[in-house]
Amino acid sequence: MSDKPASFIPAATPATWLGVMGGGQLGRMFAHAAQAMGFKVAVLEPARDCPAGHAADHLLCAGYTDAAALDELAEQCVAITTEFENVPAQSLARLAQKRFVAPSAACVSIAQDRIEEKRFFTEAAAASGVLPAPNQTIASHADIDAIPDALLPGILKTVRLGYDGKGQVRVKTREDVRAAFDGMQGVTCILEKMLPLAYEVSVLAARGDDGKAVVYPIAENVHRDGILFTTTVPGPNVSAECAHKAQAAALALIAKLGYVGVLCIEFFVLQDGSLVVNEMAPRPHNSGHYTIDACITSQFAQQVRAMARLPLGDVRQHSPAVMLNILGDLWFENGSEQAREPAWDKVLALPGANLHLYGKDDARRGRKMGHVTFVATTIQQAQDSFRAACAILGIAA
Numbered sequence: 001m002s003d004k005p006a007s008f009i010p011a012a013t014p015a016t017w018l019g020v021m022g023g024g025q026l027g028r029m030f031a032h033a034a035q036a037m038g039f040k041v042a043v044l045e046p047a048r049d050c051p052a053g054h055a056a057d058h059l060l061c062a063g064y065t066d067a068a069a070l071d072e073l074a075e076q077c078v079a080i081t082t083e084f085e086n087v088p089a090q091s092l093a094r095l096a097q098k099r100f101v102a103p104s105a106a107c108v109s110i111a112q113d114r115i116e117e118k119r120f121f122t123e124a125a126a127a128s129g130v131l132p133a134p135n136q137t138i139a140s141h142a143d144i145d146a147i148p149d150a151l152l153p154g155i156l157k158t159v160r161l162g163y164d165g166k167g168q169v170r171v172k173t174r175e176d177v178r179a180a181f182d183g184m185q186g187v188t189c190i191l192e193k194m195l196p197l198a199y200e201v202s203v204l205a206a207r208g209d210d211g212k213a214v215v216y217p218i219a220e221n222v223h224r225d226g227i228l229f230t231t232t233v234p235g236p237n238v239s240a241e242c243a244h245k246a247q248a249a250a251l252a253l254i255a256k257l258g259y260v261g262v263l264c265i266e267f268f269v270l271q272d273g274s275l276v277v278n279e280m281a282p283r284p285h286n287s288g289h290y291t292i293d294a295c296i297t298s299q300f301a302q303q304v305r306a307m308a309r310l311p312l313g314d315v316r317q318h319s320p321a322v323m324l325n326i327l328g329d330l331w332f333e334n335g336s337e338q339a340r341e342p343a344w345d346k347v348l349a350l351p352g353a354n355l356h357l358y359g360k361d362d363a364r365r366g367r368k369m370g371h372v373t374f375v376a377t378t379i380q381q382a383q384d385s386f387r388a389a390c391a392i393l394g395i396a397a
């Protein structure tokens with residue numbers, strides 16, 4: 001499913017330009033990694049004041065479907081990637097007529113659509129050994145009437161554009177589904193059975209244009225209010241068998257897609273120990289931020305290597321790690337509307353603390369402002385620093 005231009009393009013050499021669609025924090029950290037290797041980075045993003053724009057060597061301030069801007073990006077860059085999974089697939093396809101684009105429009109468009117994504121997971125189950133949650137497409141009231149009782153209670157999710165738990169409603173009854181569907185402004189949804197989760201994990205994999213693939217250690221994720229709260233690697237609940245199964249599934253899925261670049265796959269581990277595939281992100285992922293401080297090759301450096309058709313890097317983890325997401329809520333003391341800066345000096349005094357802030361001026365509740373990764377010789381020590389940071393920052397650990 002690649003959109004390769006017909007002619008062969010050699011590996012990119014540092015000092016040439018790499019392009020990114022999207023100007024968020026993932027693009028910013030991508031730019032840092034690419035620049036560290038000597039590349040120059042161009043970002044295409046409609047908002048002038050954006051995290052990646054401040055880091056990029058060039059910001060093309062334009063809409064994601066602006067044909068002239070896309071052509072300019074393709075002109076300037078030897079290869080182009082995306083940091084934002086909702087970039088229209090047609091824009092990636094247009095870029096791919098001129099330049100190497102990784103991941104391809106075809107792969108990104110599967111991940112953009114929960115129905116396509118679940119169809120892909122189901123079709124690939126023989127190879128991957130994992131299935132998605134039981135589900136049904138809800139495009140009309142007739143679909144709601146036809147829901148099998150076994151799908152309830154469930155979660156109604158919009159098929160497109162959901163993230164951080166947005167575009168999701170938990171439903172117990174058919175009436176709940178009807179009310180939730182009516183509240184979604186007529187967009188097509190998918191109803192998923194609510195599964196008894198024991199815990200959640202994600203697996204980052206990367207694949208080169210030559211078909212070689214690598215897989216990072218499995219990460220255990222805790223969400224709060226639908227937003228990733230922590231990622232712990234090695235995860236305290238993860239068994240060797242579960243890790244092996246999830247990693248094998250990720251490698252099977254990335255191969256089946258013919259994907260080039262970094263791909264993150266989220267899984268549920270159920271109370272009976274079984275593994276269910278949830279969704280995939282066609283890009284570096286929040287749960288992979290720990291790789292910056294804890295692995296030989298970060299997920300962003302890996303993305304650079306894959307899109308530049310350079311050899312993939314070592315995925316080995318050298319330090320146990322806990323990643324804590326920093327949300328805008330921390331800028332506001334309980335009940336106060338007056339923003340203040342969190343006590344970074346105290347957090348940075350903790351052993352193994354690495355602070356990453358995304359350069360966003362406007363702290364808002366629920367907005368991802370940065371993350372802190374605690375690395376140590378043992379996971380217990382990393383967790384100790386994490387708990388101490390929570391106490392400093394006023395977060396219930």
Ligand code: ATP
Nearest residue numbers: 133155162163164165166192193194195223226279
């Ligand atoms: P992301 O921020 O990862 O893009 P998202 O908004 O796309 O998230 P999901 O990953 O589908 O949404 O769901 C968010 C969270 O809701 C999951 O991490 C999980 O905790 C819970 N969840 C989602 N689907 C189910 C399910 N079928 N059964 C139980 N819990 C679920």
Ligand code: MG
Nearest residue numbers: 164266278279
């Ligand atoms: Mg998710």
